Amino acid sequence: MRVVVTGGAGFIGANLARALLARPEVSEVRVVDNFVTGRKANLEGVDVTLLEGTILDRDLLDTALTGADAVVHLAALPSVPRSIADPLASHHANATGTLEVLEAARRAGGPYVVAASSSSVYGANRELPKRETMRTAPMSPYAVSKLASESYLAAYHHCYGLGVLPLRFFNVFGPLQPAGHAYAAVVPAFLDAALAGRPLTVHGDGGQSRDFTYVGTVTQVITEAVVRRVVHPDPVNLAFGTRTSLLELITELGSVLGADLAAEHVDPRPGDVRDSQADNARLRELFPEVVPVPLREGLERTAAWFRTL
Ligand SMILES: NC(=O)c1ccc[n+]([C@@H]2O[C@H](COP(=O)([O-])OP(=O)(O)OC[C@H]3O[C@@H](n4cnc5c(N)ncnc54)[C@H](O)[C@@H]3O)[C@@H](O)[C@H]2O)c1
Missing domain, CATH: 3.40.50.720 (NAD(P)-binding Rossmann-like Domain)
Incomplete structure (x- = not known):
């Protein structure tokens, strides 16, 4: 086909x-x-x-x-x-x-x-x-x-x-998802920062959750x-149907990378939903x-x- x-x-x-x-x-x-x-x-x-x-x-x-x-x-x-x-x-x-x-x-x-x-x-x-x-x-x-x-x-x-x-x-x-631009999604943005040794930028308190x-x-x-x-x-x-908060994601990423990852909290983003789970x-x-x-x-x-x- x-x-x-x-x-x-x-x-x-x-x-x-x-x-x-x-x-x-x-x-x-x-x-x-x-x-x-x-x-x-x-x-x-x-x-x-x-x-x-x-x-x-x-x-x-x-x-x-x-x-x-x-x-x-x-x-x-x-x-x-x-x-x-x-x-x-x-x-x-x-x-x-x-x-x-x-x-x-x-x-x-x-x-x-x-x-x-x-x-x-x-x-x-x-x-x-x-x-x-x-x-x-x-x-x-x-x-x-x-x-x-x-x-x-x-x-x-x-x-x-x-x-x-x-x-x-x-x-x-997953692979091929770009980081390093203003609209990057959270996983590539976190990975990019973590591998470059920069703190991970978290909008809000990091308690917001997603179904990755x-x-x-x-x-x-x-x-x-x-x-x-x-x-x-x-x-x-x-x-x-999984639900992972951004703070939990950071912990999991730290464990995958074998590194202690620092987070930097900034203002929440307008239009973002708090929790998501299918x-x-x-x-x-x-x-x-x-x-x-x-x-x-x-x-x-x-x-x-x-x-x-
Ligand atoms: N990545 C996610 O988490 C997610 C979540 C929900 C929905 N989606 C949807 O999944 C789809 C794919 O997303 P993605 O993450 O791969 O994003 P992406 O930006 O990598 O892919 C979108 C593609 O569409 C192309 N495109 C945009 N406007 C076009 C146009 N007018 N004509 C031809 N091509 C055009 C872009 O060049 C790009 O290659 C999108 O519809 C997106 O809204 C993605």
């Missing part, structure tokens, strides 16, 4: 391209990426067909989707703080971008579409664990754009019969979804065979990759 990965030069996309190509069912992976946050180097030595440009370019999408069996739509401007700095840019890339991908899928005769949503859609709803049936309460333009994306997927399923799967990612981490998911587990679920064409118009949490009953029902990589092992693999940089 031929699979299009939008955002395939990004952190999750480049890991996914490798996972897809390892499956005998997949004959070609086509990546659409404009390298706004992704990097060509992430795909070095990976046998993909690269289409450079934006998902807002209809002609490019039509070329990419010709004869495609599935689309994994990951292209987006990620990060809550980035969306607060520039809400319209996030809206164009994430919400309008998803609509353009769905329209292109419709024009292409309806390939299967899996897309990345985010746990940030739960936002101000503090109930734990997060069940997909809970009220969504976005707290940032990024979260709004992700809620729009998953809603568009459901609408295209109901109106046009498109086979879709909106997945709500929680905090994904190793990228290899995420790509395993998406690959299974594509190969088995798992359709579910309502969103599905892609995380495994209910994964729906995921388990759809993907009973997937066994997640435990946090410790994932951190070890990620640290090993960071050491090669």
Whole structure:
């Protein structure tokens, strides 16, 4: 089968391209990426067909989707703080971008579409664990754009019969996730600081918690979804119900690196949710065979990759 990965030069996309190509069912992976946050180097030595440009370019999408069996739509401007700095840019890339991908899928005769949503859609709803049936309460333009994306997927399923799967990612981490920029995620930011001997910057008291998911587990679920064409118009949490505070994460990282890590506390970030933990009953029902990589092992693999940089 031929699979299009939008955002395939990004952190999750480049890991996914490798996972897809390892499956005998997949004959070609086509990546659409404009390298706004992704990097060509992430795909070095990976046998993909690269289409450079934006998902807002209809002609490019039509070329990419010709004869495609599935689309994994990951292209987006990620990060809550980035969306607060520039809400319209996030809206164009994430919400309008998803609509353009769905329209292109419709024009292409309806390939299967899996897309990345985010746990940030739960936002101000503090109930734990997060069940997909809970009220969504976005707290940032990024979260709004992700809620729009998953809603568009459901609408295209109901109106046009498109086979879709909106997945709500929680905090994904692993190799190829960059540090050293203003919008870096917490695991690479901590690892980068720790390996350089700098204190780890913690926003707030560090008691905020997240459901961390190793990228290899995420790509395993998406690959299974594509190969088995798992359709579910309502969103599905892609995380495994663990809850780790940032202070616990620092302790675990210290143990992985064999170092005592110092933290420096700064102001909490606006738009950040306090706690996040997935209910994964729906995921388990759809993907009973997937066994997640435990946090410790994932951190070890990620640290090993960071050491090669
Ligand atoms: N990493 C996480 O923890 C996490 C959590 C929740 C949701 N997500 C979602 O997962 C997806 C992948 O995230 P990631 O962490 O790999 O981020 P990333 O920034 O590494 O990947 C996004 C990719 O999309 C590309 N892109 C952005 N705008 C584009 C456009 N207009 N046209 C074409 N390409 C474009 C970027 O260049 C990049 O390669 C995103 O949709 C993100 O919102 C990620």
